[in-house]
Amino acid sequence: MKKRYRNGETWDFEHEIGVLGDREVILGLDGGTTSTICICMPIFPFSDPFPDPLPVLSRAVAGCSNHNSVGETAARETLEQVMADALLKSGSNRSAVRAVCLSVSGVNHSTDELGILNWLREIFPTHVKLYVQNDAVAALASGTMGKLHGCVLIAGTGSIAFGFTEDGRQARAAGAGPVLGDRGSGYGIAAQALTAIIRAYDGRGPVTILSSNILQILGLSSPDELIGWTYADPSWARIAALVPVVVACAEAGDRVAHEILQDSVEELALSVKAVVQRLGLCGEDGKGSFPLVMVGGVLEANNKWDIGKEVVNHISKSYPGVLPIRPKVEPAVGAALLGWNFLLKESHMEPCKTSEEWNCTVARP
Amino acid sequence: MKKRYRNGETWDFEHEIGVLGDREVILGLDGGTTSTICICMPIFPFSDPFPDPLPVLSRAVAGCSNHNSVGETAARETLEQVMADALLKSGSNRSAVRAVCLSVSGVNHSTDELGILNWLREIFPTHVKLYVQNDAVAALASGTMGKLHGCVLIAGTGSIAFGFTEDGRQARAAGAGPVLGDRGSGYGIAAQALTAIIRAYDGRGPVTILSSNILQILGLSSPDELIGWTYADPSWARIAALVPVVVACAEAGDRVAHEILQDSVEELALSVKAVVQRLGLCGEDGKGSFPLVMVGGVLEANNKWDIGKEVVNHISKSYPGVLPIRPKVEPAVGAALLGWNFLLKESHMEPCKTSEEWNCTVARP
Structure with missing residues (x-):
């Protein structure tokens, strides 16, 4: 894996902690103008309904990551740091990551998306699946438990x-x-x-x-x-x-x-x-x-x-x-579930759940 | 008269030009966010209708004088300079001034008015009448030929x-x-x-x-x-x-x-x-x-x-x-006419014209 030392010692912890088994994880990020939250979630087998509570290994919080507000460099440093924090807290390192789903405000065009994807690729090796979305997408997924519909x-x-x-x-x-x-x-x-x-x-x-x-x-x-x-x-x-x-x-x-x-x-x-x-x-x-x-x-x-x-x-x-x-869950968890759903689709595993099967609060008008 | 040399040599011209007789004048200012205009008008005897065209001796233009936009010091320098320019162009100096009517945007409270009045008083001796108004007042006066109604x-x-x-x-x-x-x-x-x-x-x-x-x-x-x-x-x-x-x-x-x-x-x-x-x-x-x-x-x-x-x-x-x-006239002329009207009132001269007597374009709906 390519090692990078942006921010001085963002990833230094990876040399210092032992990795807990071969557990694979997904990172879900909700990046907003007020704060940025990263969730580290283990890859869990498909089940219906979802396990309740959902298995969340760790949660890290940082400041603004909207590049329109704080500029590209500061936004990226914030995102990188919050991912490193979440991994450290979960006792994992980057070699455990299967997918990153980043849902961030200020992403309105495919050029915004591509810019972030290119930079994420410098941090994570090619087998890690990367998804970049507008922050509204994580909000949707937090209600549909990861499904985009x-x-x-x-x-x-x-x-x-x-x-x-x-x-x-x-x-x-x-x-x-x-x-x-x-x-x-x-x-x-x-x-x-x-x-x-x-x-x-x-x-x-x-x-x-x-x-x-x-x-x-x-x-x-x-x-x-x-x-x-x-x-x-x-x-x-x-x-x-x-x-x-x-x-x-x-x-x-x-x-x-x-x-x-x-x-x-x-x-x-x-x-x-x-x-x-x-x-x-x-x-x-x-x-x-x-x-x-x-x-x-x-x-x-x-x-x-x-x-x-x-x-x-x-x-x-x-x-x-x-x-x-x-x-019932926050947008960062929605982003992680979205990543989990993308992974399922791409690996031709069980089909996504249908809209009648979501494990979520449905209030009829 | 108290001499002041703000801006270096704003009033130096007064030593250099001869004053044309004992003609008395009024300065009318329209100070806005885009530009500031000063009109120098002779005191003319009351007539009905007003002389057409109105006797305007000179017109000087400067930049922004809204203190909310450029700060108090810059606003005052601009106002002082544009008055000096108008007087110089008219062949007059401060000893000819009977009244100054300053209508400027950003004047919303009596404290704004007092601040400007105090500073104008440093430039003009006590017998000169000073009037400070919001810029809407000059706009009204430009239509009513100086009457506030x-x-x-x-x-x-x-x-x-x-x-x-x-x-x-x-x-x-x-x-x-x-x-x-x-x-x-x-x-x-x-x-x-x-x-x-x-x-x-x-x-x-x-x-x-x-x-x-x-x-x-x-x-x-x-x-x-x-x-x-x-x-x-x-x-x-x-x-x-x-x-x-x-x-x-x-x-x-x-x-x-x-x-x-x-x-x-x-x-x-x-x-x-x-x-x-x-x-x-x-x-x-x-x-x-x-x-x-x-x-x-x-x-x-x-x-x-x-x-x-x-x-x-x-x-x-x-x-x-x-x-x-x-x-038919610009707001700076309105301000000068307003000053003229105030002078008339204060000196118990002829009463102000009634609303039926204005010399202005009245278009019925």
Whole structure:
């Protein structure tokens, strides 16, 4: 195996630890803008259902690995280090690795994919299978237990709907950021709430309790000060963090907050429906069942006003076969399962499980 | 007079030129983020109508004087230099100045105003009248020929409605930037057009000729590339520059472009109506006449689809007394006329002209 000593001594541990038998492993990575997580999972024999809990040997955490945010060199160093950490923690080294499945944000084109593949190949020998994907793919796999079929809706600071068919076609909708109309996202919801405060203040819009509630949280004494607060820091996450206040106001009966959440529901449902329609995920009669994996803070259950539940209700009016799934495992585990599934396929082992056989929480709308 | 030598030799010329008689002058400044303009105008006796053309002695141009953009020191140096240039060009010096009216963007609070007043006072002796205002005030005055009464609607990259009553009350609406919902602005129009391209591409929205027309202008081959283009540069003006393409598409019959412009019209009209309502500019019966000064690229006459005309039509349904004005003079002249008007008032000379007597283009809706 080619030895590399990037970061000084990233892989030095391999000389120092004894390898535990001939156990083979898969690395699953979920690389995001906030943090990067690597899971080391043993290759387990196919079983139905999956073993519960899944056999995870180790978990390592590092910082941002989105190359658009921190640059290519820093992103790669982070990814390499988190893989080495996970292997060290599991008592394995690179000779035990059968596959690496890296799902990372900022991978939008085949050129992004190829760049990362080339660099991963410098670390791992040719018999190791390498898979590089956008981070939405790991989110889907975390709900479908590694199978690429169905649609994933991610609604956190941003929002995106990503879909895959069994024959390998894919489509996405939304996910173009706040300037390009991600109204359903956490940022979109919060920005509309801030706008509603300004509109109530200058007479263009109705009075709303969003004004007092949000100004209090931000420590501002007047809507005038909101302008300075808004443009003082370009971070989208800082604005999206106000979503719980908007939900609380809607739950308290505020009409303006209610309408903002309703708009978000319609936008999120529309992005899923666009993907389902383009891929024909619902079958020819529009009634076929398909999994919808739902991920991100905006979709998590609220008390009375549950955005995720409303989105599913909305979608099921057009596509009654929607099977909403809230993943039981994290995206890095989804990535590892995805790698495991790819390996199975490539080695002509047992066929992948069908959509009815997933071991996951399926909540009917 | 106190002598100052900021910028090395800003005022050196005063020792070198002979002063032309005892002619007294007013300086009117329009300080913006793109450029700063200073007009030197002689004090002329009150006449009705105003002399046409107005007696302007000189005009000097400099760069940005918004202290939020370039910092306080650079902003002040720019303002001082452009005043010195205008005086030099007019053959006057500071001893001829009776009043300075400075209308500058970034002046939003009385603390901003006081800071600039204190510094202006270091340049000009105490008998010189000093007035500091937000730049919307000069825009209004450019339409009302120096009188602070009525409403000004500015729609360029951003948008704002600003209103004043004869007894000194004022109100504003919109003008809080793109995150806080300036949908009617040039940026708002163009961002909605870019969003429409993404929505048509991913199946969430109808097909529109905005796609081909805007991608061609930007030299992009696919809507996918629009995301990178949008976030590559945070300048709002770069996006707002696409407004003429949206107007051309609407004029060619594109429904999506038409609806975006229609939305802009409603938003701009709403911001004016909010100001008129709050200030009672329309009188008790809602039918009183009031001037509406219209400024900025978005409101300039287009061929078939005239946003400014549609805005006036919309407002006149609620307030039939609206008197739209497209200024014949630039805002710096408006500032000089404002200074002239303040002087008149303070010296108990002839009363200000009434709204029926302005020498300006009044176009009935």
